[in-house]
Amino acid sequence: MQVFKFGGASVKDANGVKNLASVLKTVGYKNTLIVVSAMGKTTNALELVIKNYFENKTELQSSLQDVKKYHNQILLDLFDNVNHYGFKKVNLLFDELNIFLKTNKSPDYNFVYDQVIGFGELVSTTIISEYLNSIGLNNNWIDVRTQIKTDNYYRRANVNWEETQRLISSNFKVSVLNITQGFLGSDENNFTTTLGREGSDYTAAIYAYCLNANNVTIWKDVPGILNADPRYFENAQLLNKISYREAIELAFYGASVIHPKTLQPLQGKEIPLFVKSFLNPEAKGTQIGKNETLEPMMPCFIVKKNQVLISLSSLDFSYIVEENISDIFNLLHTYKMKVDVIQNSAISFSVCVDNVYNNLEKLLQHLKAKFKVTCNENVSIYTIRHYNKAAIAQIETDKTILMKQLTQETVQLVTK
Structure with missing residues (x-):
């Protein structure tokens, strides 16, 4: 069994879909599962639909129509006959999305986000499945929501591994070419959930783990x-x-290039992960596996933009100790802040966070009740693994350094 994951950039248009088929023919598709993301920038386009749903109802249908037109053009480029069943299937999915937008009563942004955003993957896999069938690559289309079960932590759901393993083991046809959606799951009430942005890699790893796959290729x-x-x-x-x-x-x-949760299940069963180019499928790419050293050994650079640096100090110059730090982390958890860098001294504590859920103002108001608070928004975090002096100097040039941390293997710099 092998698991292939294709991202949105690889299927952004009809030529991309045709190239996916070419990759399968080149490298083989026997006993294969294909996990596919939404096409091109569809996730961003659906985020605009969601924004309009909450903030600008007059533009809602226009933004939804843009998404539909984009996919309809891909269908027209793939199929000569406009009566092809693929058109009907895609129209039914957009009808389903429209009905949700008209009948939903929940004011919960995160719930609505997950119910809407998943249509990107449902439509992309439907189009690709129909195209593969049309050129003789017969395949089994799977609604991933029937097999990957999660809690209801919308937009960053946690997998129920026991139930997911049971469903995949009892319902998966190993001997055929399968295609399913990345990024999605469902909760116990069968509402759509998502695994976090870039979660399609994670989907591939979940299936690989549950199917004891030989390898995963992104x-x-x-x-x-x-x-x-x-x-x-x-x-x-x-x-x-x-x-x-x-x-x-x-x-x-x-x-x-890799979703943070992707590697844990693969490591657990020592399933190798390959990252390869869909433009040059026979090239070796990168292999991730057990006991592989970094080859070649060199500094590795990572940047995260649009972060928030929050610096706290005690109002009475008392020490910030375990009890204070525990309170701070409880608040970070309550307001769903993803922590990226931490630094503390006797009377100060700094943390760099990702304000994914837009709860920053609420958090700051809560913190100001106990601490003196300084906040820097739109900062960047640069991380260098296996750093040297030249690598650090390269990052520091022409930047204001707000925080710097060095360990034996890693340096992190928060810059403005």
Whole structure:
């Protein structure tokens, strides 16, 4: 059994869908599961639909129609006959989405987000499944929500592994080509949940774990895992081999090529992960596995933008000790802040967080009751694994350094 994951960039248009089919023909598709993301920038487009649903109802249908037109064009480019069953299936999905938007009574943004956003993956896999069938690559379309079960922590749901294992083991056809959606699951009431942005990699790992797959391959528009994101760093270089441990470290610090939760289930069963280019499918790419050293050994750069640095100090110059720190972390948990960097001294405590749920103002008001609070928004966190002096100097040039931490393997800098 092998598991392939294709991201949105790989299927952003009809040529991308055709290339996916070409990749399958090149590398083989026997006993294979394909996990696919939403096409192109569909997730962003659906986020606009959600925004309009809550804030600008007059633009709601227009933004929804834009999403529908985008997918309809891909269908027209793939199928000569407008009466092809694929058109009907996609229309039914958009009808279902429209009905939800008209009948939903829940004011919970996170709940609505998950019910709407998942249609990107449902539509993309429907189109791809129909196209593969049309060219003789017969496949089994799976609604992932019937097999991956989670709690109801909408937008960052936690997997119910026991129930997921039971459902996949009893309902999965191993001997055929299967296709399903990344990123999605469902709770005990069968409402759609999501696993966090970029969660399609995690979906592939969940299936690989439950199916005891031989390997997982993530197909991307880069030759493999690079030592830096080429959007932000020049001269990024390919890493040929990485250990699970190193890859987990890179993912934890925010390397965008791998979802942070992806590697744990793979490591548990020692399932190798490959990251390869869908533009050059026969190239080796990057292999992540047990006991693989970093090859070649070099500094690895990661940047996370749009972060928030919160600095606290005691109002009466008393020590910030265990009890205070416990209170601070309880508040961070309550307001769903993802913590990225921590630094403390006798009378101060600083933390860099990701304000995913837009709860910053509520958190700050709560903190100001007990501490003197300074807040810097829109900061960046630069992390360098296996750093050297030249690598640090490269990041520090022309930046204001708000916080700096060094350990034996890693340096982190918060900059403005």
